[in-house]
Amino acid sequence: MTYRFEFNPYQRQFRHPLTTHHGIWKVREGIILRLMDEAGRIGWGEIAPLPWFGSETLEQARQFCQQFPSQFTSTDIFSIPAELPACQFGFESAWDVLVARDGRKSRIETENTSQSLSHASLKYSYLLPTGEAALTAWQQGWQQGDRTFKWKIGVTSMESELRWFDQLVQALPPSAQLRLDANGGLTQNQAEQWLQVADQAGIVEFMEQPLPPEEFDVIKAMQDQYKTAIALDESVATLNQLKTCYQQGWRGIFVIKAAIAGSPTQLRQFCQAHDIDVVFSSVFERAIARIAVLNLAVELSHPHRAVGFGVNHWFVED
Structure with missing residues (x-):
C-alpha cells in the first residue's frame, strides 16, 4: 500500500x-x-x-x-x-x-475512549517552576491529584537552591515524592552534596542526570554510594544511547523521552526484552505525540512510578 x-x-x-x-x-x-x-x-x-x-x-x-x-x-x-x-x-x-x-493489528490504541481508559491508570509527575516559585506552585498540582513533583536544580546558586529545597521539603505533605532534575548541570562535588541532602530528606524518589552524559562512569559509581536513586535522562536521549548505557552496565532508572528517542517499535522491543526500570517523560509535545507516548507508557513504564507528563499548566491554551 x-x-x-x-x-x-x-x-x-x-x-x-x-x-x-x-x-x-x-x-x-x-x-x-x-x-x-x-x-x-x-x-x-x-x-x-x-x-x-x-x-x-x-x-x-x-x-x-x-x-x-x-x-x-x-x-x-x-x-x-x-x-x-x-x-x-x-x-x-x-x-x-x-x-x-485499516483494521489490521495495531500496536497502539487509537479510539478516544480506549485512550481515556488506558491512560487513567497512569500517575503524573507535576513539573514545578525553578527556584523559589516552587514553594507555592506545588499546591496546584496537589489539588488536581498529583503526588509526585519534579524540580529542576543546577539553574542558580547551589546555596539558594539548597535553602529552597529545605523549605520545599518542609512544605510538601508527607505522602509526596520529589524528583530533582539537574539536566547534567552539576559538578561531581555538587552532585554528591545534593545526594547527601536528598538521603537525609527521605522524600526524594530519584535525582535525574546529575552529571553530563560523558561522565557516565562517575554517575554509575555514585549509584552505589547513596540511598537516593539516580536516573539517566540526557545520557539515554536516543535509542542508541539507551542501548549503549545498558550494555555498559546501567541497571538504574531510565528516563525516556520517547518523542525524540527514535523508532517506537524498536524502543518497545528493547524495553520488553530487557525489563528495564522506565519513566516516560515529556518533551513538551502537543496532544498528538503525547497520546502516542502515553500509549507506550501504559504498556512499558514501571507500574509504581509517575510518568513525567504533568506539564500542561506550562502552556498558554491553544
Whole structure:
C-alpha cells in the first residue's frame, strides 16, 4: 500500500519561560504530520525535536519532510535514519494509527475512549517552576491529584537552591515524592552534596542526570554510594544511547523521552526484552505525540512510578 502525507509547522507559547541548565525556553516548535492511505483514512503524527538533548534540529526535520517522497510505502517510513529520531517517531506513530484504522493489528490504541481508559491508570509527575516559585506552585498540582513533583536544580546558586529545597521539603505533605532534575548541570562535588541532602530528606524518589552524559562512569559509581536513586535522562536521549548505557552496565532508572528517542517499535522491543526500570517523560509535545507516548507508557513504564507528563499548566491554551 502507498501513502501520501502533508506537514505543517507549529509554535506553542509557554505561559512562562522554562529555565533549565540548557537555557531558557519560550516557544515549543514542531511539525504536525498528516498521513493518508489509498482509502482516504488519516493518521496524525508529530515531530517534536529537542536538539540540545541530542535529536535533530527543527530545520533538519523540516528539510527531511520536504525531501520525503510525496507517495511512499511503509518501507520508506522504517528506513528513516537514526540520526533523525524525532522524525522516526513522528512518521512511525502516524503510520501506526493508519494500521489501526485499516483494521489490521495495531500496536497502539487509537479510539478516544480506549485512550481515556488506558491512560487513567497512569500517575503524573507535576513539573514545578525553578527556584523559589516552587514553594507555592506545588499546591496546584496537589489539588488536581498529583503526588509526585519534579524540580529542576543546577539553574542558580547551589546555596539558594539548597535553602529552597529545605523549605520545599518542609512544605510538601508527607505522602509526596520529589524528583530533582539537574539536566547534567552539576559538578561531581555538587552532585554528591545534593545526594547527601536528598538521603537525609527521605522524600526524594530519584535525582535525574546529575552529571553530563560523558561522565557516565562517575554517575554509575555514585549509584552505589547513596540511598537516593539516580536516573539517566540526557545520557539515554536516543535509542542508541539507551542501548549503549545498558550494555555498559546501567541497571538504574531510565528516563525516556520517547518523542525524540527514535523508532517506537524498536524502543518497545528493547524495553520488553530487557525489563528495564522506565519513566516516560515529556518533551513538551502537543496532544498528538503525547497520546502516542502515553500509549507506550501504559504498556512499558514501571507500574509504581509517575510518568513525567504533568506539564500542561506550562502552556498558554491553544
